[in-house]
Amino acid sequence: MPTLKQLARRPxxxxxxxxxxxxxxxxxxxxxxxxxIEEPVVVAGATGCMEVTTTTYPNTAWNVPFIHNAFENAxxxxxxxxxxxxxxxxxxxxxxxxRFVAFxxxxxxxxxxxxxxxxxxxxxxxxxxxxYDNQAYMNTGIQRxxxxxxxxxxxxxxxxxxxPGKQQRRKDMAAIMAAHNIPYxxxxxxxxxxxxxxxxxxxxxxxxxxxxxxxxxxxxxWGTDPAMTIHLCELAADTCAWPLFEVDHGKWKVTYxxxxxxxxxxYLKPQERFRHVFQDSTGGLLxxxxxxVDEQWQALLARAGQT
Amino acid sequence: xxxxxxxxxxxxxxxxxxxxxxxEAMRQIHPDVxxxxxxxxxxxxxxRFARFVSDGVVQTEFVPVESEHSAISAVxxxxxxxxxxxxxxSGPGFALMHEILYVVAGYRLPVVMPVANRALxxxxxxxxxxxxxxxxxxxxxxxxxxxxxxxAYDNLIQAVRIAEHPSVRLPVMVTQDGFIITxxxxxxxxxxxxxxxxxxxxxxxxxxxxxxxxxxxVGALALQNSYFELKRQLxxxxxxxxxxxxxxxxxxxxLSGRYYGLTESYRMEDAELAIxxxxxxxxxxxxxxxxxxxxxxxxxxxxxxVFRPFPAAHLRDLLRHVRAxxxxxxxxxxxxxxxxxxxxxKAALYGLPQGPVITNYVYGLGGRDITPEMIESVYADLGExxxxxSKEPERVxxxxxxxxxxxxxxxxxxxxxxxxxxxxxxxxx
Numbered sequence: 001m002p003t004l005k006q007l008a009r010r011p012x013x014x015x016x017x018x019x020x021x022x023x024x025x026x027x028x029x030x031x032x033x034x035x036x037i038e039e040p041v042v043v044a045g046a047t048g049c050m051e052v053t054t055t056t057y058p059n060t061a062w063n064v065p066f067i068h069n070a071f072e073n074a075x076x077x078x079x080x081x082x083x084x085x086x087x088x089x090x091x092x093x094x095x096x097x098x099r100f101v102a103f104x105x106x107x108x109x110x111x112x113x114x115x116x117x118x119x120x121x122x123x124x125x126x127x128x129x130x131x132y133d134n135q136a137y138m139n140t141g142i143q144r145x146x147x148x149x150x151x152x153x154x155x156x157x158x159x160x161x162x163x164p165g166k167q168q169r170r171k172d173m174a175a176i177m178a179a180h181n182i183p184y185x186x187x188x189x190x191x192x193x194x195x196x197x198x199x200x201x202x203x204x205x206x207x208x209x210x211x212x213x214x215x216x217x218x219x220x221x222w223g224t225d226p227a228m229t230i231h232l233c234e235l236a237a238d239t240c241a242w243p244l245f246e247v248d249h250g251k252w253k254v255t256y257x258x259x260x261x262x263x264x265x266x267y268l269k270p271q272e273r274f275r276h277v278f279q280d281s282t283g284g285l286l287x288x289x290x291x292x293v294d295e296q297w298q299a300l301l302a303r304a305g306q307t
Numbered sequence: 308x309x310x311x312x313x314x315x316x317x318x319x320x321x322x323x324x325x326x327x328x329x330x331e332a333m334r335q336i337h338p339d340v341x342x343x344x345x346x347x348x349x350x351x352x353x354x355r356f357a358r359f360v361s362d363g364v365v366q367t368e369f370v371p372v373e374s375e376h377s378a379i380s381a382v383x384x385x386x387x388x389x390x391x392x393x394x395x396x397s398g399p400g401f402a403l404m405h406e407i408l409y410v411v412a413g414y415r416l417p418v419v420m421p422v423a424n425r426a427l428x429x430x431x432x433x434x435x436x437x438x439x440x441x442x443x444x445x446x447x448x449x450x451x452x453x454x455x456x457x458x459a460y461d462n463l464i465q466a467v468r469i470a471e472h473p474s475v476r477l478p479v480m481v482t483q484d485g486f487i488i489t490x491x492x493x494x495x496x497x498x499x500x501x502x503x504x505x506x507x508x509x510x511x512x513x514x515x516x517x518x519x520x521x522x523x524x525v526g527a528l529a530l531q532n533s534y535f536e537l538k539r540q541l542x543x544x545x546x547x548x549x550x551x552x553x554x555x556x557x558x559x560x561x562l563s564g565r566y567y568g569l570t571e572s573y574r575m576e577d578a579e580l581a582i583x584x585x586x587x588x589x590x591x592x593x594x595x596x597x598x599x600x601x602x603x604x605x606x607x608x609x610x611x612x613v614f615r616p617f618p619a620a621h622l623r624d625l626l627r628h629v630r631a632x633x634x635x636x637x638x639x640x641x642x643x644x645x646x647x648x649x650x651x652x653k654a655a656l657y658g659l660p661q662g663p664v665i666t667n668y669v670y671g672l673g674g675r676d677i678t679p680e681m682i683e684s685v686y687a688d689l690g691e692x693x694x695x696x697s698k699e700p701e702r703v704x705x706x707x708x709x710x711x712x713x714x715x716x717x718x719x720x721x722x723x724x725x726x727x728x729x730x731x732x733x734x735x736x
Contacts, residue, residue, distance in 0.1 A: 040519035041519075042388070042516050042517060042519065044384065051526075051528065052528050055524050055526070055527035055528050056527065056528050056530065057527040057528060057529045057530070057533050058527075058533065060524035060527060062522065062524050063522060064519070064522050065516040065517070065518070065519060065522045065523060065524075065525075066522070066523075066524045066525065067384060067387055067516055067524075067525040067526055068524075068525070068526035068527070068528075069380055069383055069384065069407065069410055069526060070380070070406060070407060070410060072376070073376065073377060073380035073407070075377075076372065076376070076377035076378075076380035076381050076384070077380050077381065077383060077384035078384060079342070079370060079372070079377070079380075079381045079384065080340060080342060080370065080380065080381030080382055080383060080384025080385035080386075080388070080392065081384040081385065081387070081388045081516060081517075083340045083342070083368040083370045083381065083384075083385055083390075084339060084340050084368070084384070084385035084386075084388035084389065084390035084392070084517065085388065085517055086368050087339035087340050087366070087367065087368035087385075087390055088339060088388075088389065088390060088517065090366055090368075091339070091366065093389075094517055096519070098517060098519060115373060115374060115376075115377075116373070116374075116376070116377050116380065118373070119372055119373030119374070119377055120377075122373070123370065123371070123372075
């Protein structure tokens, strides 16, 4: 395990000067993931804020090879890159080790990109897919996605007089990927850098597909202070709204258990998208969210045999 | 074609389907990466190629993807990574690729793709027409149509060299009519492996994603300040490819004895009545031309081999002196005035001081047969059209240009096809 100082001295894969918002989560996700990898990497990215803000022609913020194809096919694109690598190694045209990473937001991963990701995972390409999960279609203006949590207000699930935000749970993407029986699946946040680094390094060791779900807040979509981004991730983990865990060759393990499990309002209160929850005089909505979080946390502990 | 006893070593003359000939060409091209998803009638191409992979005949990395969308996406990634990459598809699978076809062309990646032309739903139909590739005619791909299995083979080998030419660098699709060519058995002469290997050469990309010491960003966001220029460059490359396609067709002719150009004119020297067609129908029409010529009629055929870039200048030269021209479309544009080939031919001939009266026949949708008798009836129509046009040119020319004919449509008594594709019987029931 490198120290934070050692990590910081590694070449920066994503330079400053990109146009992401102050306090945006994904640049940290990219830097932490790529700086945790020893070997040279080639990166594919789905359409979204990440691609738009880092590759505005004629500029690029990427110091590593990067390819963007479309919104729904980052996993298929990296499959082809990885296949080309295997073919060219076999023909003796390349002889150095290269690692392959794909980044997608939650919309490009949980929703429109799910088929391509599922196919690539099933075929066993050796690559790491990282979903920087900000829980909505932020790039297009904060529409709900399959990753949007229960109760959140988005522009397509606005909290209104009759419907108080999104009425469904978020899709359990990590479990879906684990069900593919790929060697390694994990979930973490950009605040838990040691946890993230260790998980990426583990993902690089396994011979096959790996999947990492990284909570990466969107200060615009969440309606939060840019300075709060990292702290929000800590609150997400400490309230168990976003548990940290891994599934290593089928074995589930919770990798972070809060010393004191905080009530969900600690995490929701700073966020504009949950403001209506606190305006609900009955308190029923908050209770429902708390109940949902508790149930999912218990289910995770049970799955990991850590109850 | 030469007698097999006098063929150079390694060449073969044997019976093959178009699919088999295509798979054979792919084996000889020996691409680095093939990603594909099965769809009738393309399946026969890829499963034959997969057999070559499984038997170790080729060292290609074969990626059996979960959809055509991922097939073309993976091929894009592989090509950007510096690999010679191919896929193959048909009909609805081709349609599923539509979005990414633009991306491949926009990135100027020399991907080569055989297409078994097939109808599009609904209602579902697995047989051959040109609706699929015509739907993506403006995606920025070079489109080469094949008349038979021999041409499907020859065109695929040429496509690699065209696509990768430094002044082209565009993807190329090589089409063949679904079932009619893919599954029709014909005599095909194949080149020796070494001849193909030398003809296509090795792919040495200028840049590759796998050159990690020189990182590049592929597929950046191009806004109002740059997108237009990139598309304009694509258009210039497409226009410039005409010369390269002709050169490669000439070079292939020197190798094989089979020469290729953008168009092929058949007995057009003094033709007064002409048919213009793409694909297998051109072969059928040649038989009819021979028969009518034997009866003293001045008829000819123009085959459009390369549909993109469109051979407009060639057509203006070839058709200048023709009195009446029928354009055969194996797809409809639903413009209410004929198919896509018709529209482009008319545009190409616009402004000629003298030119043919032009009319359109939409035929063969969903694999409906086109017979020599039907083609003969078209030539008979053209004779009548030319005669009438000489008397009342303005009215006849306008009428011919605006009224498409549907060749070979059957409308049985008592039955009609509803808009939902369900057969409804009139009367009782």
